[in-house]
Amino acid sequence: MALCSVTGCSDDTDGATGADAGPDPFGNATTRPMDYTTGGANGGSGNGSSGDGGGQSGDGGGCGDALRLVIRDFTEDHPDFEAYTGNGLDGIVEEDLGPDQKPVYAHNAGTELTTGPDEFADWYRDTPGVNQRVEVDIRFTEVSPGVFAYDNSDFFPIDGRGFGNGPGNAGHNFLFTTEAHSLFTYTGGEVFTFRGDDDLWVFVNNKLAVDLGGLHSRLEESIDFDADRDRLGITVGETYPMDIFHAERHTTESNFRIETTIDLSCIANVSVD
Ligand SMILES: [Ca+2]
Ligand SMILES: [Ca+2]
Numbered sequence: 001m002a003l004c005s006v007t008g009c010s011d012d013t014d015g016a017t018g019a020d021a022g023p024d025p026f027g028n029a030t031t032r033p034m035d036y037t038t039g040g041a042n043g044g045s046g047n048g049s050s051g052d053g054g055g056q057s058g059d060g061g062g063c064g065d066a067l068r069l070v071i072r073d074f075t076e077d078h079p080d081f082e083a084y085t086g087n088g089l090d091g092i093v094e095e096d097l098g099p100d101q102k103p104v105y106a107h108n109a110g111t112e113l114t115t116g117p118d119e120f121a122d123w124y125r126d127t128p129g130v131n132q133r134v135e136v137d138i139r140f141t142e143v144s145p146g147v148f149a150y151d152n153s154d155f156f157p158i159d160g161r162g163f164g165n166g167p168g169n170a171g172h173n174f175l176f177t178t179e180a181h182s183l184f185t186y187t188g189g190e191v192f193t194f195r196g197d198d199d200l201w202v203f204v205n206n207k208l209a210v211d212l213g214g215l216h217s218r219l220e221e222s223i224d225f226d227a228d229r230d231r232l233g234i235t236v237g238e239t240y241p242m243d244i245f246h247a248e249r250h251t252t253e254s255n256f257r258i259e260t261t262i263d264l265s266c267i268a269n270v271s272v273d
Contacts (some may be wrong), residue, residue, distance in 0.1 A: 001136075004069075004183060006132055007142065010179060012032045012152060017048050026084050030230075033231065046115055048172075052126060057241040062268070063266040063267055063269075064139075064266070064267060065264075065265065065266070065267065066137035066138060066267065066269075067137065067138050067140070067150075067180050067264070067269065068135060068136075068137055068141050068179070068180060068269040068271075069134060069135065069137065069138060069157065069178050069179070069265050070133060070135055070178070070179045070209070070272075071133070071134045071135070071158050071162070071176050071177070072123070072124065072126070072127075072131040072132065072133055072176060072177045072179075073131055073132045073133075073134060073158055073159055073161070073162025073163050073164050073173065073175070073176045074122075074130070074131050074163070074175045074176055074177070075163050075166060075175055076166065076167040076175060078117040078119065078130060078131075078167070078175075079118070079119055080114055080115050080122075080123070080247075081175040081249050081250075082117050082167055082174075082175060082249065082250055082251065083114070083115075084112075084114075084214075084215045084250070085215050085247065085250060086112065086113045086215040086216060087215075087216050087217075088212060088213065088214045088215070088216035088219060089111060089112060089113045089209070089213050089214030090111055090211050090213060091106055091213070092105065092107070092111060092113070092114055092120075092199070092202055093105060093106055093208065093211075093213065094106045094208070095207060095208045095209075096206060097203045097206040097207070097243060100272075100273075101126050101181060101241075101243060101272045102137035102245075102272075103124065103158040103201055103203070104119045104124065105120040105121070105215055108182065110135075111214075111215040112214075113207065113213070113215050114214075117253050123245075124177060124179050124245060124246060125273075126273070131177075131216040132163060132244075133147050134157075134158045134159045134161050134162050135214065136158070138157075140152050140258075140264040140267075142265070143259070144171060144174075144210055146261055146263075147231070147259065147260070147261055147263035148259070148260055148261075148263075148265070149257070149258065149259040150254070150256070150257065151256050151257040151259070152257065153257075154172070154254065154255075155196070155248070155254040155255060155256035156173060156177045156254055157176075157178075158173045158176060159172050159173045160173065160207050161173065162176070167251065170243055172254070173232050174250070174251045175248060175249065175250075175251075176246070176247075176248050176252065177246065177247045177248070177271050178196065178244070178245070178246035178247070178248070179220075179243075179244065179245055179246075179272070180244040180254075180269075181241065181243050181244075181269065181270040181271070181272045182241070182242050182267055182268055182269050182270060183239050183240065183241055183242070183268040183270060184239065184240060184242050184263075184268075185237070185238070185239045185240075185263075186225060186234050186235070186236055186237070186238060186239075186240060186260050187236060187237070187263075188225075188226065188236045189224040189225070189226060189261065190223075190226075190260065190262050191222055191223065191225070191259075191261050192209075192210075192222065192225070192257045192259075192260040193197075193220060193221070193222040193223075193224040193257075193258070193260065194210055194212065194220065194221060194257065194259070195218060195219065195220035195255065195257040196212075196218060196219070196246070196254075196255040196256045196257055197215075197216055197217055197218050197219070197248070197250075197253055197254065197255050198214070198215045198216060198246075198247055198248060198249045199212065199213045199214060199215075199245070199246065199247040200212040200213075200221075200244075200245070200246045200247075200249060201213060201244075201245045201246075202223065202242065202243070202244050202245075203241070203242070203243040203244075203245075204223065204225070204228075204232050204240060204241075204242050205232050205233050205234050205240040206243075207231065207233065208239065209223045209225055209228060209232060210222075215249055215250055217253065218237075218253070218255045241270065242262075
């Protein structure tokens with residue numbers, strides 16, 4: 001229970017302290033796919049506001065077996081969605097996570113796969129009329145001893161919710177962003193692998209650790225925590241934030257797979273606006 005060693009591992013099931021109720025907080029949608037479970041199982045009220053990288057900043061609220069995802073639904077009305085195709089682009093965001101725990105757009109104007117800083121600012125911030133926030137939980141499977149995975153080649157967590165399915169007659173709700181914030185205790189030897197489309201950034205200790213930005217078909221990248229230890233500024237035995245940002249920006253496919261040796265039997269979610 002590595003994640004519990006600093007934050008404590010109570011069986012906090014009220015979920016109240018960490019739940020930022022969105023317009024459809026853990027709604028009772030009858031169309032929810034079986035892969036997704038209602039939120040509220042593991043509150044976790046980390047402060048999420050410290051940008052100092054001190055590794056001890058989360059005050060946690062307990063831990064649970066689900067990772068809380070904040071989904072923001074978009075439509076093709078937003079210029080960054082459904083408009084681009086490509087093969088990925090490194091460096092869309094800065095190396096350092098912003099003080100508000102959001103990725104910082106690294107350009108003064110557009111890139112080949114993004115419109116510009118003002119438009120990017122919508123991706124992970126509640127923006128009335130532009131996006132709709134829906135929270136869902138995902139649960140990991142211990143696929144072999146000490147290896148946890150979530151693997152979904154039809155990653156459509158908000159079908160029939162938010163703005164509804166689309167674009168057009170699409171059979172799923174495409175075009176959304178995904179954000180997750182948690183704490184983990186670095187015990188040495190951890191590996192974290194993501195495979196999916198489209199944009200994906202993972203920050204560890206507020207440093208960019210996985211850079212799979214831009215539109216692309218399924219791509220994979222791993223973090224070897226020991227190999228990256230100096231760059232990430234992490235020390236065995238300490239607890240650090242891990243912040244995950246994803247975007248589903250184009251139809252026909254949505255893949256989302258995480259496999260890691262981080263102990264995800266007890267996940268300490270951190271609430272961020
Ligand atoms: Ca959508
Ligand atoms: Ca896609």
